[in-house]
Amino acid sequence: MFKGVKDKVIVVTGGTGVLGSTMTRALASKGAKVAVLGRNLDKANTLADEINKSGGIAIGISADVCDKEALVTAHAKINKKLGPVDILINGAGGNHPDGTTSQEFYSEENQKDARTFFDMELDGMDHVFRLNFMGTFLPTQVFAKDMIGRKDCSILNISSVSAVLPLTKVPAYSAAKAAISNFTQWMSVYFAKEGIRVNALVPGFFLTEQNRTLLTNTDGSLTDRGNKILSQTPMERFGDPEDLVSTLLWLCDPASRFVTGTTVAVDGGFCAYNGV
Template sequence: MTSISRRVVLITGAASGIGLAAARAFSQAEDSVILSDIDGSLAIKQAEKLGPSHMGIKLDVAQESSVNDAIAAILSRYGRIDVLINNAGIVDPKGTPAINKDLNEVEHILRVNLEGCYTMARVVGQSMLQRGQGVIVNVASMAGVMAIPGRTAYSMSKGAVLGFTRALACEWAAKGIRVNAVLPGYVATEIVRSLVENQQVETRQVNRRIPLGRMAEPEEIAEPIVWAASNTYLTGSQITVDGGYHAYGGSGPASMETAPSPQIQTPSIVVVTGGAKGIGAAVARHYSEAGAQVIVLDNDPNALSTIPDSQIGMLLDVTNPVAIEQTFTTIANRFKTIDILVNNAAVADPFIATAEQTLTQFQAGIAVNLVAPFSVAQAAARIMMNHSGGAIINLASIAAFGGLPKRNSYCAAKNGVVMMTRSLACEWASSGIRVNAVAPGYIETPGVEALNTAGIRSSEAIRRRTPMGRLGQADEIADAIAFLGSKKSSYITGSVIVVDGGWSAFGDSGDASQLD
């Protein structure tokens, strides 16, 4: 029996490209990695390079018997599989127009990309279900949400993987298994290089369409895969890693040259708005413990008085543009730059029926939840642009993706934050600033507890409606924010990561966390 360091991770299509980069990343995290591939000999060689705790094995995801035999061999050696990375896939070899596409070729692509993903999840999932825990990450594609001419079959297969991901996440969440998807954009892999050589992809044209101005390296996809396997409140979510490609809606080039990478210093200078309570406080604590200099901006002087001595508290009303500029000028004068901005400050709306709500009440929520994040982002970006760039993480919400009765101001504002995030990401990439958002579900914070106490929201009903059967923890959101502010997310911009225990993925009737 090979000694097991931490997790046992099985990766399909792991002999090269994204799969191999993911194997190396999990290995560096001291996990035991099984590299499976249709090219078994190459998979074995790559595993030997990683060390004795790893294993290479031949596995054809399109053949159920091959999957069954390989999983049995892996379980015999390791006793369990903690993480499955469904990475194996193929592309349309010639980019044939749909009208001329051979149906056999379409079915073959679906067999590998979709049915292979399903078969692996089902067979590996059986052992995970017995243990009551596990993680599955399906590698889909940007092509699953954006059509590319001549790639209809590929888009069909990857779009189907996303639907499968959500369905499986909701079915298995209450059984201790999380299922997510990572959506790479253009990546400089062997497959893409062959497409370039065959004149199926024109590199300069592709790069100009990407706000970051370049294709990703496989390692830049591997790190989000590792993170997706680690965040404990992430399920049914999709993480788009495409340099901002999906966020760009302009008619001209998104970039003229490769955007500079943010040069975030160590220790970092981190500004957190609304950082004295709830999620903001968890974010501030996370960065403080990592050695960053954290500046907490909040409008509650009593809450500011309770922050740790390691953090700097500054009183700020985020609806006051003059105060914002003065505060950020003070920060810049003292610290020269800002590396990371966490745009977290927000308020709940008054839960009044729309017909009875006044325009003034509607505007009050928009002022704090939408206009203020824009003003704060402007002030931080001016400082970042004068130095070496940085990272901005905005707080959106599941309210951006589903209507909540009597919460029109909040829903409008948070969806506005989503589009603001995408727009700023495209505009500021050339200045070395990455802009992303985290959309939390219901989190155990003082604010949510107050809603429960007032009878406005029922924590028990929320738990039943959430596939994972619980509210999230502020630290789980802080983890997502910290990931988006790190070098591990270097190819992510214009993306929104939903961290909600599967809430937004659930589409059935009844209680999500009590499905049989």
């Protein structure tokens, strides 16, 4: 029996991004009280205002997911304005150029101006791990305290197909997202006695602000990498942000009360396809 998320207080980190804003709007449209948490307060407030004008309930909150003090301050504001947190969506994440290689394969030849594994900087690797892993760990540590001793609470992390099948060129991002999937399972066991469910979404390839230039050219045609990805996606298309909504709502709904510690792929079959 679906109860929905009406009147649930839900925090969405990374809530102003392409995928995050779609999830935020979807949750608000179902009656949730949503805190849009992002580094840019103007963007968070703009989205919250849009939701409020359409009859929903939302507030914009500025905080860096890697800054615990900022999260504690955000937590106090959310509690004061909306109440204790019922559901946390850990949507913040991303990559960094210094955590990537410029070529798919290492070769002694043609290494001029290339960024190889040996050129990758610690700062870039650290940035990617902090944003993706610590940016999930710290918000959970702060907001999950509200869930202790209460019913129908849950945490939803955002993993990636690169956690399942490590993608070329993005070793830091792939490893960090693999850590998210592992951490999801660990937390699901740790919080099981409290009835707090912990799951993860595994989005396939969606055109976002971060990857649009990697997958498409300025004229809208596909890059070589974009073509390669679609050739490995049985449904032969990129995802639309709306494709995440039904799975998002199901995992947040108490109807999935026996579902915890799982990662659900919304990827057009990418993770299921072995290329032949």
